[in-house]
Amino acid sequence: MIAPTDPGPDPTDPGPVPTRTGPDPADPGPDSANPQRDLAAARIAPADPQPNAPAVPGRDPAEPLPAAAIPELDPATGARLLEAARRAALRAYCPYSRFPVGAAALTAEGEIFDGCNVENASYGLTICAERAAIFRAVAATASGRPRLRAMLVYTPTPTPTAPCGACRQVIREFGPDCLVVSCCEGPAVMRRSLPQLLPDAFGPEDLEL
Numbered sequence: 001m002i003a004p005t006d007p008g009p010d011p012t013d014p015g016p017v018p019t020r021t022g023p024d025p026a027d028p029g030p031d032s033a034n035p036q037r038d039l040a041a042a043r044i045a046p047a048d049p050q051p052n053a054p055a056v057p058g059r060d061p062a063e064p065l066p067a068a069a070i071p072e073l074d075p076a077t078g079a080r081l082l083e084a085a086r087r088a089a090l091r092a093y094c095p096y097s098r099f100p101v102g103a104a105a106l107t108a109e110g111e112i113f114d115g116c117n118v119e120n121a122s123y124g125l126t127i128c129a130e131r132a133a134i135f136r137a138v139a140a141t142a143s144g145r146p147r148l149r150a151m152l153v154y155t156p157t158p159t160p161t162a163p164c165g166a167c168r169q170v171i172r173e174f175g176p177d178c179l180v181v182s183c184c185e186g187p188a189v190m191r192r193s194l195p196q197l198l199p200d201a202f203g204p205e206d207l208e209l
Contacts, residue, residue: 070150070179070181070189070191072150072179072191073106073150073179077106077110078152078181080104080112081104081106081112081150081152081181082104082152082154082183084102084104084112084114084152085102085103085104085114085129085152085153085154085183086102086154087102087114088102088103088104088114088115088116088129088133088154089101089102089116089129089154089155089156090102090116091116092116092117092118092129093116093117093118093119094117094119095119096119096121096123097119099117099155100116100117100155100156101116101117101128101129101130101153101154101155101161102114102115102116102129102153102154102155103115103116103128103129103130103132103133103151103152103153103154104133104151104152104154105130105133105134105136105137105146105148105150105151106148106149106150106151106152107137107141107146107147107148107149108146108147108148108149109146109147111137111140111146113133113134113136113137113140114133114136115129115130115131115132115133115134115135115136116129116132117129117132118132128163128164128166128167129153130151130153130163130167130170130171131166131167131170133151134146134148134151134170134171134174137174138174145174146174147174147175148171148174148175148178149175149178149179150178150179150180150181151163151171151175151178151179151180151181152181152182152183153180153181153182153183154182154183154184155182155183155184156184156185157184157185157186158184158185158186159184159186159188160182160183160184160186160188160189160190161182161184162180162182162190162192162197163180163182163197165198168194168197168198168201169198169201169202171194171198172194172198172201172202172203173203173204175194176194176195176201176203177193177194177195178193178194179191179192179193179194180192180193180194180197
């Protein structure tokens with residue numbers, strides 16, 4: 001008896017579906033368009049620390065500022081400013097410097113406006129976090145001229161970072177006596193008045209306005 005001939009594999013059968021063992025190339029990842037946001041989130045968010053990042057001794061940035069840190073402000077206001085600035089830093093657009101900054105401006109009326117740095121391929125068009133916060137305050141103020149009482153600047157760095165010269169001048173426009181506080185991931189807190197940061201400043205009064 002002759003055994004039937006094996007017809008071989010069915011040409012219409014596509015075969016087993018291959019299993020993907022690597023990352024999906026179509027998946028852009030957490031935020032591939034803004035890698036600096038991933039960096040900022042890893043450095044700022046206490047719930048998702050970097051396992052290999054060196055520990056920075058001192059105050060936990062997630063904790064409210066102690067009353068002694070900013071004696072000019074009540075602890076609740078200081079905590080609100082810090083939280084606003086930290087959250088703003090997470091939204092920073094800084095693909096070139098990879099240096100996220102968050103700022104929170106406190107007006108004389110008690111309102112808080114936050115801002116982050118927004119960079120540009122044409123570097124000179126970059127806007128700092130402090131100015132972004134102030135411009136938001138201007139847009140939200142009926143008179144168009146908010147009175148700044150305090151500005152808190154947050155950077156995810158071991159030491160505080162003071163505002164640049166351009167930001168000091170813009171702060172001067174709306175808060176000649178503004179308190180400027182710089183916080184970071186370390187324990188240090190830098191506290192200066194605007195006249196200390198920008199002595200003998202040029203202002204509207206010099207234009208007799």
